Each structure stands twice: as C-alpha cells, then as structure tokens.
Amino acid sequence: MTRVGELVAYPLKSCDGVAVDRAAIGPEGALRGDRSYALVEAGVDPETASVGGGGGYVNGKSEPAVHGLRAEYDLTGPTDATPTAVTLSRPSTDRAPADERTFAVPDRGDELADWVGEYLGYPVDLVRDPAGGFPDDSAAHGPTVVSRATLETVASWFDGLAGATEMRRRLRPNVVLDDCPAFFEDRLFADRGEGVRVAVGDTELIGVNPCQRCVVPSRDPDTGAEIDGFRETFVRRRRETLPEWTASDRFDHDFRLMVNTVVEERSWGNTLVVGDEVTVEDVVAVDDSETPVAGRDSAAE
Structure with missing residues (x-):
C-alpha cells in the first residue's frame, strides 16, 4: 500500500x-x-x-x-x-x-x-501571498510529489550524498511517498491534455506535469557548492533507469523529476496526513493551462 x-x-x-x-x-x-x-x-x-x-x-x-x-x-x-x-x-x-x-x-x-x-x-x-503562495509552476499550484525510493536511487548516482534526506532537501518536494518503487511518481502524469487523478486519503490530487529541474538540485543545500557534471550524470542515469510507465509526451527530456499537481476546488480545505493511503485512479482531461476540466467545481484559476 x-x-x-x-x-x-x-x-x-x-x-x-x-x-x-x-x-x-x-x-x-x-x-x-x-x-x-x-x-x-x-x-x-x-x-x-x-x-x-x-x-x-x-x-x-x-x-x-x-x-x-x-x-x-x-x-x-x-x-x-x-x-x-x-x-x-x-x-x-x-x-x-x-x-x-x-x-x-x-x-x-x-x-x-x-x-x-x-x-x-x-x-x-x-x-x-497568504492564499496561493509563490509556487514555481504558476499553473499547477498543488503539492509536488516524489517517492522516497526515487530520492534514494537518485542520491546513489552521486558520490558523497547523504541518501534520501539530502536529495529531498535538494529537490524540495511537498509529499514524499513510501512503500512504492523508485519513479512511482511517473505514474502520476499522462499525455498533454490529460492528468492523472490520485486519491490521497480523502483528498484528490491531479498529477499533470513532470517537474523540469534547474541548477538547484546540483548544489549542496547548506553551502551552495555545486557537483561538477550533475546535469550530465543525472540525464544519463535517468535515461538508463527510465521505467516503461514514464511514456508520455510531457516527458520531453530527461532532466525531469517529481510531479506537479493541481487540486480541484472541492478538495480545498481537506487535510493531507502522514500515513494516508495513496491510490492512482483514472485519467482526466485538463485544459491548456493544466487546470482540470473533468469534474471540476469552478472555472480555471
């Protein structure tokens, strides 16, 4: 589970x-x-x-x-x-x-x-901004998601990294999933125009986009010291370990990791809890701004 x-x-x-x-x-x-x-x-x-x-x-x-x-x-x-x-x-x-x-x-x-x-x-x-904050993805404000197994795997690609905890600090996700394989989060997005509905306890997220990475994960989160060749190593190893379920036209290059989500208005006010069960449900339509149109309760933001 x-x-x-x-x-x-x-x-x-x-x-x-x-x-x-x-x-x-x-x-x-x-x-x-x-x-x-x-x-x-x-x-x-x-x-x-x-x-x-x-x-x-x-x-x-x-x-x-x-x-x-x-x-x-x-x-x-x-x-x-x-x-x-x-x-x-x-x-x-x-x-x-x-x-x-x-x-x-x-x-x-x-x-x-x-x-x-x-x-x-x-x-x-x-x-x-006390309402929506200042997310990097202006279209997908929902929690970002990655698995702990992914963090451990990616940390192993680089000498001297202190495992999943340090990689989490470098990637800065909101939700870390347990009891699933590495790159499980790649199941949480589909092709352009589509999103994947995910139940997290009583709350529904819609995964829409694999996060495009920047220079930040290459830097020590305490000192800013950069790992030489980080991007090249990451891209090569990501390609070598890419699971079959990652097939999507949203995954247009290999410097992507973690998933951006949106949350329908009916789930605003709900609470995510450590220990909540996570279930991948169905694929839904999303509009060009990556806001869900299937089953939504209000207009796009």
Whole structure:
C-alpha cells in the first residue's frame, strides 16, 4: 500500500522546509502556508517576476548565497504552515557578520528583508501571498510529489550524498511517498491534455506535469557548492533507469523529476496526513493551462 511518508512545507520560498504531520489544502490548491513568503529584489513586483535565474526572485536559481541561510519557523497551527515568526541564521561574509535573528511576520518583514539584504549585499523585499503562495509552476499550484525510493536511487548516482534526506532537501518536494518503487511518481502524469487523478486519503490530487529541474538540485543545500557534471550524470542515469510507465509526451527530456499537481476546488480545505493511503485512479482531461476540466467545481484559476 503506497502511503504518504512525509509532508514538507517551505514557508519562506527558497529557504529550509519544515516537516509537518498534517497539512491543509489552501484556497488555491497549495499546502496552506507553503511558499507564503518570498524574497524579491527591491522594487520587483512578484506578479510579474520570473522564477528563472535573474527574474527578480531571490532564489537558488539566481543567488547561490541563499543556500547559506538557515530557517526555522513558528507556524500558525497544526495544519497551517503559514509562519508567525521566522528565525534566520547566516554565515559570516565580508559584508556582514554571522548572526541569528527571529522576526515576527508580517509585522517585522521589513527588518527581515534588511537583514537578508545586508548578507547578500543588495536590497531585497519580503513579499507575502497568504492564499496561493509563490509556487514555481504558476499553473499547477498543488503539492509536488516524489517517492522516497526515487530520492534514494537518485542520491546513489552521486558520490558523497547523504541518501534520501539530502536529495529531498535538494529537490524540495511537498509529499514524499513510501512503500512504492523508485519513479512511482511517473505514474502520476499522462499525455498533454490529460492528468492523472490520485486519491490521497480523502483528498484528490491531479498529477499533470513532470517537474523540469534547474541548477538547484546540483548544489549542496547548506553551502551552495555545486557537483561538477550533475546535469550530465543525472540525464544519463535517468535515461538508463527510465521505467516503461514514464511514456508520455510531457516527458520531453530527461532532466525531469517529481510531479506537479493541481487540486480541484472541492478538495480545498481537506487535510493531507502522514500515513494516508495513496491510490492512482483514472485519467482526466485538463485544459491548456493544466487546470482540470473533468469534474471540476469552478472555472480555471
């Protein structure tokens, strides 16, 4: 029986995650509180910014120094990962001394941004979206899914990686599945125009897209040090281990891993729980924006 082994939210985008036992689905389909805050270059509008490197977000794609920040959170509640306070620590640099501070948010958000900007060497803003957060995939806001066996397998491709836990920190999924084979999550997407309905306890997710990876998984999540040849090794080994069930025109290159999902409105407010049984159900139609049209309760976002 495939089940949920771990739930992880990332209250401050591009910083450390926090493991939770239960996670409510928010009003746009994301885990409540996941990526509810983000850092952007000062003056950048997060609505028009790109998550790609140099697109305005201060993230691992554009700023390797982000990996040096450690984050812990006080959360709103047992099913809501929206932070009420963020504790950040930073290493010593030529620009700023090593330090640790706790910032109540949103009240002390400007102070948090100033403190991070001092560390980075340029001004940044802390922005907030308490509803849908700031996901990388603007069309598929739902929890991202991968199996623990996948994490273990991919970690084994690279010398010195500390197994599934380190690979999880590099890939940053929301849902880690247990009791299933490596690359099980590749069963959770189909061809373009289609999605795969997945029951997770009492909640339904629709898998739509294998996640295109970026430079972040190649970097040490604590130091930012990059593994030489990471992409080339990943692509070669992914091709060598590709299961037969991965056949899909969405899987158009081998630098893809993990699955993006959407959540129909009828499941908003439901709660995912560690230990929930996971069952792959049927294939449904999705529209061009990868929002489900089969059985949905409201118009596309």
